[in-house]
Amino acid sequence: MSTRIAFLKGHGTENDFVIVPDPENAIDLSTAAVAALCDRRAGIGGDGLLHIVRSAAHPEARAMAAEAEWFMDYRNGDGSIAEMCGNGARVFARYLLHAGLVPEGDLAIATRAGVKSVHLAKDGDITVGMGGARLPEGDVTVSVGERSWPARNVNMGNPHAVAFVDDLAHAGDLYSPPPFSPASAYPDGVNVEFVVDRGPRHVALRVHERGSGETRSCGTGACAVAVAAARRDGADPSVTGNPATYTVDVPGGRLVITEHPGGEIEMTGPAVIVAEGEIDPEWLENAAH
Numbered sequence: 001m002s003t004r005i006a007f008l009k010g011h012g013t014e015n016d017f018v019i020v021p022d023p024e025n026a027i028d029l030s031t032a033a034v035a036a037l038c039d040r041r042a043g044i045g046g047d048g049l050l051h052i053v054r055s056a057a058h059p060e061a062r063a064m065a066a067e068a069e070w071f072m073d074y075r076n077g078d079g080s081i082a083e084m085c086g087n088g089a090r091v092f093a094r095y096l097l098h099a100g101l102v103p104e105g106d107l108a109i110a111t112r113a114g115v116k117s118v119h120l121a122k123d124g125d126i127t128v129g130m131g132g133a134r135l136p137e138g139d140v141t142v143s144v145g146e147r148s149w150p151a152r153n154v155n156m157g158n159p160h161a162v163a164f165v166d167d168l169a170h171a172g173d174l175y176s177p178p179p180f181s182p183a184s185a186y187p188d189g190v191n192v193e194f195v196v197d198r199g200p201r202h203v204a205l206r207v208h209e210r211g212s213g214e215t216r217s218c219g220t221g222a223c224a225v226a227v228a229a230a231r232r233d234g235a236d237p238s239v240t241g242n243p244a245t246y247t248v249d250v251p252g253g254r255l256v257i258t259e260h261p262g263g264e265i266e267m268t269g270p271a272v273i274v275a276e277g278e279i280d281p282e283w284l285e286n287a288a289h
């Protein structure tokens with residue numbers, strides 16, 4: 001008889017994830033298996049998958065094991081690998097607390113973008129220390145239909161193109177990735193955020209995520225937007241010496257982002273576990289190939 005495979009379902013501001021606890025890294029999660037699990041009709045459904053593995057048991061995380069016991073092996077909904085997921089980091093931490101694997105308080109988690117710090121309370125919002133942003137030089141233009149906008153490159157471990165627009169409806173249906181130029185700008189693809197102002201240091205976004213399509217929220221995207229907005233508003237903390245805090249509304253809720261003068265960015269928002277169950281191992285075996 002095949003071994004039972006547990007899963008959970010969770011979300012952070014409606015960016016939703018299939019959670020697969022696998023401490024010893026024993027489950028074959030091929031690209032096809034992840035895509036099948038994230039399929040909203042034939043699978044469990046999710047924007048992405050959080051594979052929860054002990055750092056010591058994963059070749060990509062072993063070097064971080066002394067600092068962070070648990071590795072977030074994040075995958076996009078199409079099965080592709082991404083460096084970092086901000087909403088995923090909060091849901092990952094929420095799972096560890098829910099499963100009794102860590103206590104409340106401060107926690108370090110390993111990700112492909114390095115070790116991140118999390119402040120975890122039993123109830124309420126979770127804060128993740130997202131590290132600093134990189135702002136690669138280069139002019140990029142993002143288009144939808146007849147309209148096009150200049151976009152700011154912001155790298156939060158993963159790549160983002162941030163475009164300020166007059167109306168979020170101008171982003172269109174976002175079924176497919178918005179074209180950008182030059183085509184060579186993002187050889188590994190990009191997450192594209194469309195942003196409008198809602199008030200002083202308060203913005204709203206829609207996002208097309210690489211590997212997942214339009215989602216209801218993107219944590220790294222919200223950080224990228226806050227960083228781009230601070231430069232646009234003359235509030236760059238490395239220049240002013242003051243932290244810059246932005247409220248970022250996403251279709252699925254609200255995130256609060258603070259960039260500190262030293263460059264560290266903190267993201268605060270909710271993370272919820274909504275269900276637990278078991279994956280049919282035979283189905284997964286067939287889906288994996």
Ligand SMILES: N[C@@H](CCC[C@H](N)C(=O)O)C(=O)O
Nearest residue numbers: 082085086087158218219220
């Ligand atoms: N939803 C995530 C970002 C997930 C990765 C992204 N799609 C990529 O490929 O870089 C977030 O909350 O940050």
